[in-house]
Amino acid sequence: MDEKQLVEGCVAGKKSAQRELYNRYTSKMFGVCLRYAPDHDTAQDMLQEGFIRVFSNIGRYKGLGSFEGWIRKIIVNTALEMLRKNDVLRYSADVQVITGVASDLEDSLTQLAAADLVALIQSLPASYRAIFNLYAIEGYSHKEIAEMLEIAEGTSKSQFSRARVWLQKKLPDKYSVK
Numbered sequence: 001m002d003e004k005q006l007v008e009g010c011v012a013g014k015k016s017a018q019r020e021l022y023n024r025y026t027s028k029m030f031g032v033c034l035r036y037a038p039d040h041d042t043a044q045d046m047l048q049e050g051f052i053r054v055f056s057n058i059g060r061y062k063g064l065g066s067f068e069g070w071i072r073k074i075i076v077n078t079a080l081e082m083l084r085k086n087d088v089l090r091y092s093a094d095v096q097v098i099t100g101v102a103s104d105l106e107d108s109l110t111q112l113a114a115a116d117l118v119a120l121i122q123s124l125p126a127s128y129r130a131i132f133n134l135y136a137i138e139g140y141s142h143k144e145i146a147e148m149l150e151i152a153e154g155t156s157k158s159q160f161s162r163a164r165v166w167l168q169k170k171l172p173d174k175y176s177v178k
Contacts, residue, residue, distance in 0.1 A: 003067050010058045029075045034118050035133045036079035050078040128163035135160050
């Protein structure tokens with residue numbers, strides 16, 4: 001079934017189309033949820049709620065842009081809403097502020113295995129994790145993040161900087177930037 005048929009089938013409420021859509025995108029979207037969630041169970045909850053919203057709003061998809069991108073946006077917004085609901089984005093964890101962020105942190109991170117990287121990102125304090133994901137992985141600007149999370153742009157920038165420092169300190173010695 002091609003993408004257009006899949007969307008049409010879901011709009012018509014066909015269970016087979018819904019099942020195929022879920023099966024086709026669940027592993028990628030679960031990976032997105034894992035980056036925002038502190039644990040596997042919370043990621044599962046985010047995924048489930050996200051797909052409920054996908055199916056509830058699928059009639060709004062107009063075929064413009066990537067369908068996977070449309071789903072991803074719903075999943076990310078669902079994850080952020082769940083984090084906001086628990087108010088984890090308002091308060092940062094008590095993490096020591098360190099100056100002199102290494103500019104080549106990204107080079108070190110690219111050497112890590114994907115599973116290790118997801119685990120490392122999951123271990124970030126929740127407020128850092130959300131902003132790190134939105135900026136470094138999803139590609140949003142600090143201005144867009146500030147609007148999405150209802151925070152100051154400067155807060156987004158400082159939380160991202162602190163996330164980078166935190167990740168740098170957590171990198172295993174063999175990946176550390178000298």
